[in-house]
Amino acid sequence: MDLPTPGQLRGRWAAWAAVNGALGSGRGCWARDGVWHYDDAGGNWVDLHHLGDGRAVLVGHDHECSPEPEEGFDPLVGTPDWWAPPAREAVRSYDFIGFVYGFDGVRWQRAGYAIEDGFRAIGLPALSRERTHHRITGALDREPQAPAAAIDALIDADADLTEDLVAAVTGAVGDPAAGARHGRAFREV
Template sequence: MPPETEITEGDIVGLVALDLPAPAQLRGRWAAFAAVCAARGPNATCRADGRVWHFDDSGGNWLDLHHLGEGRALLVGHDHEYSQTYYGPAAEEFGEDETDLLAGSPDWWRPVVQQTLDADEYVGFVYGFDADGWKRAAYSVPDGFQSVGLPALTMERTRESIVSFTRDAPGLGGATARQDAIDALVAADGDVTEAHVTAVIGKGGWDPAAGAAAARKFLAV
């Protein structure tokens, strides 16, 4: 689970501080992985949809980052194998004790969580971001965030994920995507061109225009 320290004074009582990158730090890496996914072909695994950034592992584990304005964001998701935080309807359905993922949280967290539940999705973790950084409710059971495997969480994980994802790119001819090209794709911070994508996937076979278009959607916020 993410490194964390309990908040005591000057913050909402009962919340826990999380050592996670700010949304602005995540954008370049998230957009870079979305670019190679889209270049390979139609793929909803990693994308920006308006003010929501999505990632899933194609196996039912997912997370969404909602940008709420005024410097606020909410990260909501679930891992069907490792989330042991049974929240809302899931607690009753599975006969488990409920973990209150909104305990001590400000009111602005609640609409996104309710919207997610209304879409018949389970919620395993809820992390809120504002000027004081990331926070979550206090609990001790695994919530599944780390096991979802968001590539954008670190630069190292982003590089590894892009290299793995592009191993069969025809334009690379069996080679491995160059690290400097991947770093440049990330550094574009969503303002990605076809040239950025081509430098990673090589020429021929995949669609760099689709990749660049998918990455640029992250510029909406």
């Protein structure tokens, strides 16, 4: 699978969380208790569960593109046992899931199903630097736009965020202290 490692995702996911937190919409992107969460506010979500020893499980659902439970789809068929606890936790929280991917410390894997699972449709901003830039500039909706260098610095801080880094991106909009707190939470894994 061609996905960034959890370590590669962290700076971008934290940058997006920081901007959301500064703008007062931190519910859609957060980190706590070993889980990184993203919700697009349209019914689509992704959780990345950190399990220790470099392992992680990515679980989520896209309401338009993921298979539904009544289709008999089981994203855990043939997967290692350690994938199941985060999947069960997600089912308890969200009723059903559309995909589960496991990171064993070296590479990502998924069960051998051949159907579209909806993960790419969600548009997780952290999947690439370009996507993170695009989502941050779109969320700010202000002129002049934040300089690309300020967004790069926010990403490159790798969740070691300060109010100044957040303010350089958000300008006079929002609460940079709240944003920095949201972003720093991604360091606590």
